[in-house]
Each structure stands twice: as structure tokens, then as C-alpha cells.
Amino acid sequence: xxxGRRRAERLEFGAFTLPIxxxxxxxxxxxxxxxIRYSLTQWNGISKHPKFVGLDNFKQIFMGDANFSNAAWFxxxxxxxxxxxxxxxxILLALVLDMKLKSTNWLRAAFFIPYILSLVIVGFIWKFIxxxxxxxxxxxxxxxxxxxxxxxxxxxxxISILLVSLWQSIGFYLVIYxxxxxxxxxxxxxxxxxxxxxxxRRFFNVTLPLLAPSITISVFMALTNSIKVFDVILxxxxxxxxxxxxxVAYDIYRDTFQNNLYGYGTAKALILFIAVLIxxxxxxxxxxxxxxxx
Amino acid sequence: MKKxxxxxxxxxxxxxxxISLIFLYPLFLTIINSLKSFSELMTDVIALPKKLAxxxxxxxxxxxxxxxxxxxxxxxxxxxxxxIVLISSIAAYKxxxxxxxASSLIYFLCIMxxxxxxxxxxxxxxxxxxxxxxxxxxxxxxxxYWGFGAPLALFIYHGFVKGIPREIDESATIDGASxxxxxxxxxxxLLKSVTTTIIIIDVMWIWNDFLLPLLMVNGSPATKTxxxxxxxxxxxxxxxxxxxxxAMVMAVLPxxxxxxxxxxxxxxxxxxxxxKG
Numbered sequence: 339x340x341x342g343r344r345r346a347e348r349l350e351f352g353a354f355t356l357p358i359x360x361x362x363x364x365x366x367x368x369x370x371x372x373x374i375r376y377s378l379t380q381w382n383g384i385s386k387h388p389k390f391v392g393l394d395n396f397k398q399i400f401m402g403d404a405n406f407s408n409a410a411w412f413x414x415x416x417x418x419x420x421x422x423x424x425x426x427x428x429i430l431l432a433l434v435l436d437m438k439l440k441s442t443n444w445l446r447a448a449f450f451i452p453y454i455l456s457l458v459i460v461g462f463i464w465k466f467i468x469x470x471x472x473x474x475x476x477x478x479x480x481x482x483x484x485x486x487x488x489x490x491x492x493x494x495x496x497i498s499i500l501l502v503s504l505w506q507s508i509g510f511y512l513v514i515y516x517x518x519x520x521x522x523x524x525x526x527x528x529x530x531x532x533x534x535x536x537x538x539r540r541f542f543n544v545t546l547p548l549l550a551p552s553i554t555i556s557v558f559m560a561l562t563n564s565i566k567v568f569d570v571i572l573x574x575x576x577x578x579x580x581x582x583x584x585x586v587a588y589d590i591y592r593d594t595f596q597n598n599l600y601g602y603g604t605a606k607a608l609i610l611f612i613a614v615l616i617x618x619x620x621x622x623x624x625x626x627x628x629x630x631x632x
Numbered sequence: 633m634k635k636x637x638x639x640x641x642x643x644x645x646x647x648x649x650x651i652s653l654i655f656l657y658p659l660f661l662t663i664i665n666s667l668k669s670f671s672e673l674m675t676d677v678i679a680l681p682k683k684l685a686x687x688x689x690x691x692x693x694x695x696x697x698x699x700x701x702x703x704x705x706x707x708x709x710x711x712x713x714x715x716i717v718l719i720s721s722i723a724a725y726k727x728x729x730x731x732x733x734a735s736s737l738i739y740f741l742c743i744m745x746x747x748x749x750x751x752x753x754x755x756x757x758x759x760x761x762x763x764x765x766x767x768x769x770x771x772x773x774x775x776x777y778w779g780f781g782a783p784l785a786l787f788i789y790h791g792f793v794k795g796i797p798r799e800i801d802e803s804a805t806i807d808g809a810s811x812x813x814x815x816x817x818x819x820x821x822l823l824k825s826v827t828t829t830i831i832i833i834d835v836m837w838i839w840n841d842f843l844l845p846l847l848m849v850n851g852s853p854a855t856k857t858x859x860x861x862x863x864x865x866x867x868x869x870x871x872x873x874x875x876x877x878x879a880m881v882m883a884v885l886p887x888x889x890x891x892x893x894x895x896x897x898x899x900x901x902x903x904x905x906x907x908k909g
């Protein structure tokens with residue numbers, strides 16, 4: 339009797355959890371194992387038997403792959419600039435929108451709209467603006483700013499990609515910070531005013547510490563998204579000019595799907611995974627420690 | 633003193649509205665240029681169209697077979713979403729209620745993949761999909777989203793189910809409900825707010841997703857998604873900007889319309905998802 343009930347319980351446990359297990363194994367664990375396997379081979383994706391080469395791919399990547407090291411530098415620079423700018427700008431905007439302006443609802447919606455659009459499309463829209471729009475704007479305003487080659491010069495192309503990414507996603511960070519600010523009790527801010535703290539000191543001593551949870555979430559999201567940047571570059575610059583705006587994710591895509599270096603590309607993919615893993619673990623440990631202190 | 637403050641607030645308000653208009657100006661330019669003829673677009677991008685060229689729309693509509701793409705997107709998003717919500721909610725409930733080693737292990741295995749970047753496995757996912765006959769099919773693509781969306785959904789549901797008192801299950805058991813019936817009639821309705829959050833995050837993600845559809849269903853026009861078709865179309869029409877602009881407006885307009893109507897829920901859902909996730 340008892341063992342019968344236990345079996346029924348087990349069956350039910352299986353019925354509830356098997357679907358998710360199977361779905362996740364099929365799209366994550368099985369491909370992940372295969373990635374590890376292929377990273378140890380030389381393979382063009384066509385031949386039946388990939389040739390086992392041990393750790394040669396990894397050696398080659400670390401010893402002398404200019405494409406990979408350039409892409410890695412690009413990604414690190416991009417991620418740092420993006421994380422800092424998106425958070426600083428979003429906090430500033432959120433502070434303004436928290437002042438209960440009459441247009442707050444409109445402003446929040448306006449800044450949020452690009453976030454609901456596909457990044458590839460956003461890249462194309464901006465390509466049009468940079469190429470055609472700036473020409474007309476330059477002609478009608480006479481400003482030299484519009485005459486620059488925003489997608490054709492290496493440093494400007496970097497700035498363009500950064501600007502477009504910020505434009506697309508700032509609304510997301512903005513609403514997180516607005517929610518964070520709304521949870522800061524008004525009487526705390528008022529108490530600080532009574533104590534004679536000016537707006538700047540009030541911000542740094544009262545508001546900013548209370549925003550800490552929102553900052554943690556936002557930095558985490560900004561990091562995970564920027565380290566994988568791909569779509570927007572694909573449609574905005576296509577890696578150009580002269581291959582200077584390839585990110586790591588785009589470099590992997592180029593090797594596997596455009597150069598048919600399947601084994602080599604998956605080795606790079608594995609390196610990206612390990613980098614993401616290490617960064618996430620470091621960040622979560624710092625986050626945990628801060629939580630304990632608070 | 634009071635008056636001076638008001639004056640400053642008004643100035644700030646005006647400045648902010650101007651900034652927001654500049655912020656949205658690229659979208660405005662996209663829309664007005666989608667309604668211009670080729671020669672008009674080439675002479676001046678920032679001028680308003682003299683005559684509305686709706687023929688751009690009918691041309692692109694037919695050329696990319698818009699209704700078909702819209703249907704494909706709906707099938708992929710709908711199927712993906714239904715699966716994610718179903719498999720994650722039932723698993724979250726069982727895993728949160730069962731205290732055993734197996735239960736913790738399964739939970740851990742299911743949320744771990746949140747750390748795996750898609751680009752690390754994209755090649756092998758494509759191969760696996762080909763082996764299982766899931767590539768080149770909108771249904772197959774929808775099915776793949778089950779696994780890709782499940783870790784985050786499980787994580788969010790799990791945190792929420794833990795807050796539902798066990799007494800609710802127990803009283804339902806006394807009433808004779810058990811298993812799936814207990815879950816769907818008693819527990820699932822209590823998860824409504826989290827389910828909304830998950831739906832909002834996942835619809836925005838799947839509807840706009842690019843890389844997975846590019847790898848899975850790029851071969852034939854019958855299986856393409858909206859974003860994918862706009863991408864290929866723009867690639868072909870790099871000089872005919874008016875058609876490119878039209879295709880982009882057609883790709884983003886559904887999202888913008890939905891956003892205008894459901895703005896409050898979308899913003900709330902996105903915030904809730906980020907804070908819990």
C-alpha cells in the first residue's frame with residue numbers, strides 16, 4: 339500500500355518535471371557536449387568524420403589569432419563603455435522623471451519605445467540615419483558634425499555602435515531605476531532636506547545607497563547583454579570599416595558560418611562561455627557580499 | 633522663492649520634451665521616408681513627403697508576403713510561449729513542493745543554462761535541430777524556444793510558488809483534487825501575475841529574435857519570420873531606401889501599436905521580470 343503510493347508520487351514527479359528536463363537537455367546540454375567535442379577537432383562541417391586535433395585550436399587562438407584578439411578588445415571596450423554610460427544616463431533621466439513632471443508618462447513611454455524593437459531593425463534604421471539622414475541634416479544646418487563619416491571611420495564606427503545600443507536599451511534601465519527611486523521613501527529624502535543637505539549631497543548620501551539593488555540588477559543585465567553584442571553590429575556596420583568592429587560573438591559567427599571553420603569556431607565559442615561564466619561568478623560573489631553587509 | 637521654483641520646473645519640462653522628440657526623431661524619419669518616392673527621398677530626407685506614396689506599402693506587402701510572415705511570427709511566438717509557460721509552471725510547482733536531493737539537482741540543472749551564451753552553442757543547436765527535423769519549420773522553431781525560455785521562467789515561477797502556503801494544496805487534496813487537476817484548478821490561477829510577467833518578457837524576446845531564426849528557418853520564404861524577412865529584404869534593397877524603410881516600418885509597427893495599448897502592463901512586466909530574474 340505504502341510503496342504503491344510512493345510509486346504514484348514518483349510518477350507524478352516525473353510527469354511534472356520530465357517535459358522541462360527534456361526540453362533543456364535537447365537545446366542546452368546535448369549541444370554543449372557536442373561543442374566541447376567539436377572544439378577538439380578540425381572540421382569544415384561537410385565531411386563525415388571531423389579530424390581530432392586535441393587542443394590545437396585553443397593553442398592557435400591564444401598564440402596568434404589577430405581576429406580573435408581584436409574582437410576581444412573591441413568587446414571589452416564596448417562592454418565597459420556601455421555599462422558605465424547606460425547606467426549613468428539612466429539614473430540621471432530617472433531622477434528627472436521622478437520629479438513628478440506633467441509629462442512624465444509621455445517621457446517614460448518615449449524613452450522606452452526603442453526597447454520593444456528588434457535590434458537588427460534598429461541597426462538598419464540608424465544606418466539610414468547615418469548615411470542619408472545626416473547628409474540632409476548637414477545640408478540644412480551646416481553643422482560639421484553631420485558631415486563626419488560615422489560608419490566609415492574606425493573610432494566613429496565604435497561610437498556609432500555604442501550610441502545606437504544606448505538609444506535602443508536606455509528605456510529598459512530607465513524604468514528599473516524609476517521603480518527603484520519610487521521605493522525610496524519620501525520622508526527619508528525630506529528628512530535629509532531638513533538636515534540641510536543640498537540636492538547633490540542628498541543624492542550621494544541618501545538616494546544612491548538606496549538605489550543599490552537597482553544598480554546591481556542593471557549592471558548585471560548590461561554586462562550580460564553587452565558581452566554578447568551581435569545583432570546591432572551585423573546590421574549597422576557589418577563588422578566594418580576594415581573589420582575593426584567585430585565583437586567576439588560576431589567573430590564566432592564569421593568563423594563558423596562564413597569561413598566554415600566549424601571546429602575552430604566552436605573552440606572560440608567555448609572560450610566565450612568560460613569568460614561569461616567567470617565574470618558572472620565574480621559578479622554574483624560581489625553582489626552576495628554586498629547584500630550581507632546591507 | 634516659490635515662483636522661481638515653478639519657473640525652473642517648467643523649463644526642465646520643456647527641455648525634457650524637446651530631448652524626447654529628438655530621441656524619437658529617427659523613428660519619425662523612418663516613417664516619413666517610407667512614404668516618399670525614390671527621387672523625393674534622394675533629394676531630401678528630412679522634408680515631409682509631398683505626396684504620400686502608399687504604393688511602397690503595397691509593393692513590399694506583396695513582395696515579402698506580409699500576411700504569411702505575420703502568421704509565421706504568430707505561430708512561433710504562440711507555440712513557444714504556450715510551451716514555456718506550461719512546462720515551467722508545472723515543474724516549478726513540483727520542484728518547489730518536493731524536498732529531496734533529486735528535486736534540488738533537477739532545479740539546479742534547469743536554471744544553470746542561463747549562464748550559457750547562445751553563441752557558444754549555436755552551431756551544435758543547428759545540427760541537433762537538423763537531426764530532429766526541427767529546422768526549416770515554424771513549428772520546429774517554436775518548439776526550440778521551449779528549452780531556451782524555460783530556465784528563466786522556471787526561476788521566476790519557482791521563487792513565486794515558494795510563497796504560496798502549502799495549506800492551499802492540502803485543503804484541495806481533501807476536496808479530492810490531485811495531480812494536474814489540483815495544479816490547474818487551484819495553483820495556476822494564483823500564478824497569474826507571474827505568468828503575465830513571463831508572457832510579456834518572452835513575447836518581446838521571441839517576436840523580435842533574430843539569430844536563432846536566421847540559423848533555423850532562413851532557407852525558405854514560407855518559414856521566415858518578420859524580422860528575418862526585413863533583414864534579407866533590406867540587404868537586397870540597399871539602394872532603394874524607400875522600400876527598405878517601408879519594410880522596417882512594417883516590421884516594427886505591430887510592436888509599437890501593441891506597446892501603445894498595453895504600455896502600463898509592458899513596463900510593469902519588464903520591471904518585475906528584471907527584479908525577479
